[in-house]
Amino acid sequence: xxxxxxxxxxxxxxxxxxKVLMDLGGSSVLARVVSRVRQCHxxxxxxxxxxxxxxxxxxxxxxxxxxxxxFRGSQNDVLDRYYRxxxxxxxxxxxxxxxxxxxxxxxxxxxxxxAFLDVHPDYASNTLExxxxxxxxxxxxxxxxxxxxxxxxxxxxEREHVTPFLxxxxxxxxxxxxxxxxxxxxxxxxxxxxxxxxxxxxxxxxFEESVMPSWHDVLRVLDRNPDLCRINQGVEQKKL
Numbered sequence: 001x002x003x004x005x006x007x008x009x010x011x012x013x014x015x016x017x018x019k020v021l022m023d024l025g026g027s028s029v030l031a032r033v034v035s036r037v038r039q040c041h042x043x044x045x046x047x048x049x050x051x052x053x054x055x056x057x058x059x060x061x062x063x064x065x066x067x068x069x070x071f072r073g074s075q076n077d078v079l080d081r082y083y084r085x086x087x088x089x090x091x092x093x094x095x096x097x098x099x100x101x102x103x104x105x106x107x108x109x110x111x112x113x114x115a116f117l118d119v120h121p122d123y124a125s126n127t128l129e130x131x132x133x134x135x136x137x138x139x140x141x142x143x144x145x146x147x148x149x150x151x152x153x154x155x156x157x158e159r160e161h162v163t164p165f166l167x168x169x170x171x172x173x174x175x176x177x178x179x180x181x182x183x184x185x186x187x188x189x190x191x192x193x194x195x196x197x198x199x200x201x202x203x204x205x206x207f208e209e210s211v212m213p214s215w216h217d218v219l220r221v222l223d224r225n226p227d228l229c230r231i232n233q234g235v236e237q238k239k240l
Contacts, residue, residue, distance in 0.1 A: 004091035135189030
C-alpha cells in the first residue's frame with residue numbers, strides 16, 4: 001500500500017511570514033521537517049505541496065536543493081492542493097504534515113501510520129485527543145476519504161485546513177485516535193510566532209547541528225531548563 005507524506009508549506013503565514021524557510025540551527029525549518037519525514041520507515045514518498053503564487057517560488061527553490069518532490073496548486077483551497085498532490089503521487093494512504101513542525105518525530109509519525117495500517121479506518125491522527133506536544137502532529141487518511149472531503153467539503157475552514165470535514169463527520173468516517181501513555185499536550189513545539197521561533201532556536205542550541213533530537217531528547221532539555229517553556233507559553237493557538 002503506497003504511503004505518501006505530503007508536507008504543506010507556504011511563505012504567506014499571516015503571523016510570521018516566510019517562517020518555513022527561516023534558519024533553525026543551520027538549516028531551514030522546511031529542511032528539518034523534510035529530513036524528519038524521510039526518517040519514517042512507513043513512508044514511501046515525501047512530497048512538498050505549496051501554492052502557485054510567486055511568493056512560493058522560494059519554496060520550490062529550497063525543494064530543488066533538498067532534492068524533494070514538489071507539487072504546486074491552489075493557494076487558498078489547500079484541500080484541493082492536497083487531493084491533486086496525492087493523485088500525482090498515486091497514494092493509497094496520505095499522511096498530512098505541516099512544514100511548521102521542525103521537531104516532528106519519525107517514531108511518533110510511524111506509530112500513527114501503523115495504527116492506521118492496523119485498523120484500516122478512514123482517518124487516524126494523534127490530534128483528535130492530544131497527548132503529544134503540539135508540533136508532533138501527524139494525520140493519516142486513505143485516498144477515498146480525502147477524495148470524499150475534496151468533493152463534499154464546502155466550508156472555507158474545511159478547504160483551508162484539509163481534514164476538518166473528516167473528523168467533524170464521525171457518522172460518515174471511521175476515525176482512530178492515537179494517544180501516548182502520558183499527557184504532554186501542554187508543550188508547544190510548533191512555529192507560528194516570533195516567540196515560537198525564539199523557543200525553537202533556544203532548544204536547538206542545546207544540540208550540535210548534526211544531531212536530530214528525538215522528542216524524548218527535547219523533553220529532557222526542557223526538564224533541565226523549565227524556563228525555556230515560558231518563552232512561548234503565552235502564544236494562543238489559532239482557532240479553526
